[in-house]
Each structure stands twice: as C-alpha cells, then as structure tokens.
Amino acid sequence: MNGLTRGSAAIVGAAESDIGAVAANMSPLDLMAQGIHRALADCGLKLSDVDGLFCATTQARTSAMSMCEYLRLPSVYTDSTIVGGSSFEVHVAHAQAALAAGLCSVAVIAYGSTQRTVGRRQASAREYNPYETPFRPFLPATAYALAASRHMHEFGTTREQLAEVAVAAREWALLNPVAWEKKPLSIDEVLSARPISFPFTVRDCCLITDGGGAIVMVSAERARSLAKPAVYVLGCGQAITHASISSMPDLTVTGAHRSGAAAYRMARMRETDIDVLALYDAFTINTILFLEDLGFCPKGEGGRFVSGGRIGPKGSLPVNTNGGGLSYCHPGMYGLFLLIEAVRQLRGECGARQVAEAETALVHGNGGVLSAQATVILGTQAAL
Numbered sequence: 001m002n003g004l005t006r007g008s009a010a011i012v013g014a015a016e017s018d019i020g021a022v023a024a025n026m027s028p029l030d031l032m033a034q035g036i037h038r039a040l041a042d043c044g045l046k047l048s049d050v051d052g053l054f055c056a057t058t059q060a061r062t063s064a065m066s067m068c069e070y071l072r073l074p075s076v077y078t079d080s081t082i083v084g085g086s087s088f089e090v091h092v093a094h095a096q097a098a099l100a101a102g103l104c105s106v107a108v109i110a111y112g113s114t115q116r117t118v119g120r121r122q123a124s125a126r127e128y129n130p131y132e133t134p135f136r137p138f139l140p141a142t143a144y145a146l147a148a149s150r151h152m153h154e155f156g157t158t159r160e161q162l163a164e165v166a167v168a169a170r171e172w173a174l175l176n177p178v179a180w181e182k183k184p185l186s187i188d189e190v191l192s193a194r195p196i197s198f199p200f201t202v203r204d205c206c207l208i209t210d211g212g213g214a215i216v217m218v219s220a221e222r223a224r225s226l227a228k229p230a231v232y233v234l235g236c237g238q239a240i241t242h243a244s245i246s247s248m249p250d251l252t253v254t255g256a257h258r259s260g261a262a263a264y265r266m267a268r269m270r271e272t273d274i275d276v277l278a279l280y281d282a283f284t285i286n287t288i289l290f291l292e293d294l295g296f297c298p299k300g301e302g303g304r305f306v307s308g309g310r311i312g313p314k315g316s317l318p319v320n321t322n323g324g325g326l327s328y329c330h331p332g333m334y335g336l337f338l339l340i341e342a343v344r345q346l347r348g349e350c351g352a353r354q355v356a357e358a359e360t361a362l363v364h365g366n367g368g369v370l371s372a373q374a375t376v377i378l379g380t381q382a383a384l
Helices: 028-042 065-071 085-100 142-154 159-174 186-194 256-267 286-294 300-307 333-348
Strands: 009-016 052-057 077-079 108-115 195-197 211-219 230-242 276-279 358-367 372-379
Touching: 009 028, 009 085, 009 276, 009 333, 028 065, 028 108, 028 195, 028 333, 052 065, 052 085, 052 230, 065 077, 085 108, 085 211, 085 230, 085 358, 085 372, 108 276, 108 333, 142 195, 142 286, 142 300, 159 186, 159 256, 159 300, 186 333, 211 333, 230 333, 256 372, 276 333, 286 300, 286 358, 300 372, 333 358, 333 372
Parallel strands: 052 077, 052 108, 276 358
Antiparallel strands: 009 211, 009 230, 108 211, 230 372, 358 372
16 A cells, blocks of 8 residues: 555554353444453553544444444544455554544544344345346355365365364364354364355354454554554555456455555565464465465465464464454454454463464455455564
8 A cells, every 4th residue: 555654553452342142232333332442441542542433344334423423532533444354454554544644643443243143134234236146146155165166176175175274263262262162173073064055064154253343553653652562564455356256357366465465565574474374264265265365375275285284273374363253253344353363462462372472463354255355464563
C-alpha cells in the first residue's frame, strides 16, 4: 500500500470478547464494545482516548455509525471497510495510514458476531447471484471444495494431506484454554466425519461460534510509553481477484501471492524471516494454498509440506498456534483473531503454545470465497 512506512505504527492492545457461545441477548455491538474495553485495558488507555474506530460485521449494515452511538464517540474518525474475513488486516493498513496522516491518534479495530446464537443464516444472509444461485451451491463450503478438488487434480494432493491441517490445528487448540474444541483429533477421524461438500467432511470446515474482539493501534512513538511491549506493523499488502468463485482466475492460485509480495517488500523481509504464521483457515485447503502463495513451499507442494506434523506444535513451522478457525473459534469473519494471536505470540503471552523467541509474525486474512486477500507482517522492537 503506497505511502505506508515500515514500523510507523504499532499494535499496543489486543483482546477477545466472550467467545464460543455467548450469553443470551448479547449483540454483535455488545461483543465489539467488550473487546474494545478489554483491549484498551490491556494497554492502559481509556475509551476517552479513542479517536479512530475501524470495524466490520455482517450483522450491522452501518457498524461504525452504530458503534459511535453505542460508545458515545460522536467525533471519531471511522472506517467500516468490509471485504469479508480479511477486513481487519485491511483495517490495519488503513489505521496505519490514518495515524500517519493525523486523522486519529488512538485507533481501535473491532469485530463482533453472534452467529452461533442466532443462527448462521440470520447472521449472514447470502446475496442472490444470477450466475451461481440457480445451481444451489452450498456456500461457502462448495466454493472452497472446488479449489480443493482442483488442487487434488492438478498436484496429487490427497485427502489425508488436507486432514493433516485439521489435526495440526486441533493439536494447537488443545494447548489453548479458551479453544472451543477440547478433544484430540486423528486423520482417520477427519476422513470418516460427516461429509459436507466433496472432498470436505465437517472436520475440514471451520467452527460456527460467537465471538469478537479488538486491537488498539497508535504511532510507534506513542507506543513506547504504554503498558505492554509494542508490536510494530512492518508490512501490509492486499489483493482482490474476484467476488464469485465462478470468476476466480485460477482455483489453485489466490491473491495471497500478490498481497504477500507487497507485505514482504514493505517489511524488507522474506518468508525465511518469519517466526510464526497466522493463516485464515476457514477450510483445510486454505492453509495449503496460503503456504504456497506466501512462499513457504512451491506451488503444488502444500499437501506434502504440511504432512508429518510440520505445522503442528512439534513441527518446524508454527502455524495457527491458537487452534485456528478449525478448532479455536470462527465467528463468521475470523481475521481479527489472527491479529490478536500474533500480538500475543510476539509478546510471549501464550503459555503452553508459546513459540520460543518469536520476533516476527505473518498474519494473512481471507475474505469471501478466496476473493479478498490481505497480509500483515508484525514484529517486536528487535525486528525493527
């Protein structure tokens, strides 16, 4: 993103709202506000310090306006850009630009969803698409299943290799006290689970939970005076390749190769400089595609790359250390939770799942049906 400067902004606060299945009658705005208050407390700031609000949710058409009313912040700078689950990685870039331009000095980025409580159909009504809806696809699973099937056809990727992604996520989740899933998972259990859309079973698909959260961003200069170690924004990149899956140029290549390249360029880094990855794993194929497109293995090699537990707690490349959307939580739009986990890893706050000496993290968000890709590279003071 032109005009952004490496390390000019930092994330100084990060927190989840209640997640999983929240209390009856809580709204997405309640969860956003809860996340904002917790994230501000995390860094020692107050709500009265906030003059920038970035948010998105499918359950409120005018989420920024509604949150300004809810929080009684009538004069803040707002941005409610929504491109699906990667919206929050895009918000990081937008907040960094707004901070640099003096449009705000304390920016919060928030999300909330009650999709499990109210039902996914009510939480996110799907628009009519004259080119796809008549064929009655089971979206979004059918769209991602198309990508998985094509990857299997072109590169020999196997069902067992897809299952490796789910098993690794579950192993990480078992180390996370707030993860939704609490039972071990085997490859055979993934393969024998209830079919959803070939080649996926239910264990290839993300959870359906409630949840929300927030992060707080300030300038690098201000970050040095706050309560927790700053996590600096080193690189950002975005790419939108399509909206509908039938218009995706190549089912095996996502826009992550473009968003990642932009983020690496801004961060002045490459994939070998990254210590921990947070990749949007709505489906098992996502992790494989993003590992390829972000340069961690050649195109077509993702299935073999994840085999043998390489991305699990005992492997050589830590991926989705909170358990991911597959086993930790997935309240419809997951991108904010990737940022929260990356911040915690770089602060050394993750307990049993902590990656030793983590100084850099790559966060990759995905929106729509492999449509909107956004990459953010974060680092500690040592990585500046």
